[in-house]
Amino acid sequence: EAGVAQSPRYKIIEKRQSVAFWCNPISGHATLYWYQQILGQGPKLLIQFQNNGVVDDSQLPKDRFSAERLKGVDSTLKIQPAKLEDSAVYLCASSLRTGGDLSSGANVLTFGAGSRLTVL
């Protein structure tokens, strides 16, 4: 089974520039997540999709961040304009779950390798 694909792996930009990250989840996974992980911290959820609908985007800085998941498959996360504090690793993850099955592997999130952003 192919894993979660992310690109680019590394990106360096100057503040006020824009950047876009792409994620292709595992085939058949209904739920897709974007997390931001600042160095030395745990991942913070930015946005969660169920198929192509947004389930939660309460921590997404909507004045500069946007994300979409067209056709319920791959997803793009965009930052425009970037700030110094956006320097982080952006992790994409996917899971099977579409309901409340508590005990199965449907709940397990599989992560991509991440996209490391440096804003100068």
Added chain:
Amino acid sequence: AQKITQTQPGMFVQEKEAVTLDCTYDTSDPSYGLFWYKQPSSGEMIFLIYQGSYDQQNATEGRYSLNFQKARKSANLVISASQLGDSAMYFCAMIRFQGAQKLVFGQGTRLTINP
């Protein structure tokens, strides 16, 4: 609301010893799941073990076991016979099965295995 607390920023253990990484959580929901992930220096997040709130027995996966104490709201990870390759960041995480069902992570514990 949901919150995960990992109180050990760093731990140092001798190779072949067992190690326990602490995790406490806070939720009023009856239905939830608890995870442990490993993040080596390469950066990828690797799933280790999962426990559902209604599971009667503690989860085990090879050298990993989850010591689930529901009344105390703790979900500690136990690694038996530690190996040098276990050196990494370890994250505890929780998902609630109501509302948005989002996975929330703790701050992590950096584990170092000494030869």
